[in-house]
Amino acid sequence: MSEFWNWWIIIITVVNILGCWILLIATRKMKGSDAENETTGHIYDGIEEYNNPLPKWWLNMFNICLVFSVIYLILYPGMGKFAGVLGWTQQGQHAEEVEHAKKTYAPLFEKYAATPITELSKIKQATEMGKRIFVNTCFGCHGSDARGNPGYPDLTDKDWLYGGTPSNIEQSIINGRNGVMPGFAATLSAEQVDGLVQYVGKLSGHQVNESKAAIGKIAFDQQCFVCHGNDGKGNQAMGAPNLTDNIWLYGGSSTTIAETIRKGRNGAMPAHSELLGKEKIHLVTAYVYSLSNK
Numbered sequence: 001m002s003e004f005w006n007w008w009i010i011i012i013t014v015v016n017i018l019g020c021w022i023l024l025i026a027t028r029k030m031k032g033s034d035a036e037n038e039t040t041g042h043i044y045d046g047i048e049e050y051n052n053p054l055p056k057w058w059l060n061m062f063n064i065c066l067v068f069s070v071i072y073l074i075l076y077p078g079m080g081k082f083a084g085v086l087g088w089t090q091q092g093q094h095a096e097e098v099e100h101a102k103k104t105y106a107p108l109f110e111k112y113a114a115t116p117i118t119e120l121s122k123i124k125q126a127t128e129m130g131k132r133i134f135v136n137t138c139f140g141c142h143g144s145d146a147r148g149n150p151g152y153p154d155l156t157d158k159d160w161l162y163g164g165t166p167s168n169i170e171q172s173i174i175n176g177r178n179g180v181m182p183g184f185a186a187t188l189s190a191e192q193v194d195g196l197v198q199y200v201g202k203l204s205g206h207q208v209n210e211s212k213a214a215i216g217k218i219a220f221d222q223q224c225f226v227c228h229g230n231d232g233k234g235n236q237a238m239g240a241p242n243l244t245d246n247i248w249l250y251g252g253s254s255t256t257i258a259e260t261i262r263k264g265r266n267g268a269m270p271a272h273s274e275l276l277g278k279e280k281i282h283l284v285t286a287y288v289y290s291l292s293n294k
């Protein structure tokens with residue numbers, strides 16, 4: 001901070017405090033005019049305004065505020081560059097809190113890091129720590145209740161793109177995941193896409209046009225089975241969703257299915273290994289695991 005701003009702040013602060021003080025003294029002096037019923041001369045609809053001094057308790061509140069501000073400015077930073085007698089700083093307080101948190105949580109993190117996820121998911125304190133990490137880091141995409149959004153999977157059900165074992169979940173979080181569903185607008189005719197929409201709907205038990213679905217099945221067995229499997233039940237090794245369970249990542253309406261097939265989809269789950277570190281990932285994994293394994 002330059003000298004100019006230093007003095008600028010000091011002078012404005014001092015002038016303000018002195019100004020308030022002088023104003024208080026000035027209003028108190030009005031008490032001298034002891035005419036209790038003196039009015040200001042203002043009359044509104046026959047109601048007159050008395051010229052009474054401020055009530056005592058009110059004045060005292062102001063006085064206390066003034067004294068407080070002076071004491072505060074002596075103890076804490078506020079007067080330009082003056083650091084305050086206590087030497088308090090924001091950074092100092094933050095560092096202290098971080099240090100405190102480390103001391104409190106380090107042994108817990110260590111203990112929990114050595115506990116298997118299946119056990120950890122039953123320890124309330126651990127899942128609560130995991131939940132806090134989840135709410136801070138993951139809720140923007142998966143929702144604060146982990147139920148997901150279109151394109152962002154629901155983590156509370158038993159339907160997994162990449163598998164729901166503790167190590168599957170942990171891998172999803174550590175390394176991230178990239179769903180690659182190619183677009184077929186260039187490869188397939190409109191009739192084939194339409195047929196596939198009917199066939200994919202049929203796999204999930206929707207009412208469909210059977211003759212169109214038959215055309216779709218032929219295309220499916222040529223183009224889609226590699227990833228989604230002959231029976232449409234998906235493949236967790238590549239994150240190809242099960243198309244037979246009526247649980248949808250992007251949506252099960254005809255329009256959405258057609259869009260998925262024409263344009264493709266590329267859901268991306270970012271890697272979190274650097275952001276969170278092993279121990280936190282272990283805890284958040286236990287939390288996610290607990291959601292579908294009650």
Ligand code: HEC
Pocket residue numbers: 134137138139140141142151152153155159160161162163164169172173177178179180239266267268269270272284285288
């Ligand atoms: C930027 C958005 C984003 C953030 C942040 C994010 N995720 Fe994801 N996550 C996704 C997407 C998108 C997918 C699906 C990837 C795909 O479509 O292949 C996913 C997939 C997953 C999966 C695999 C689900 C399955 O069905 O196999 C898990 C587990 C998961 N996320 C957990 C987490 C956790 C825990 C966090 C926080 C530490 C987190 N995610 C943060 C977007 C996100």
Ligand code: HEC
Pocket residue numbers: 178179180181182184196200219220223224225226227228238239240241243247248249250251252257260261265266267268
């Ligand atoms: C290269 C592998 C691959 C091929 C081939 C493929 N898919 Fe997919 N499909 C995926 C993946 C991976 C996803 C998930 C995308 C994501 O996570 O963002 C997906 C998602 C979908 C979805 C969205 C499901 C939902 O829950 O919203 C539909 C529908 C779908 N595919 C249908 C098809 C059809 C029909 C074909 C054939 C024309 C096909 N896929 C071919 C890999 C593939």
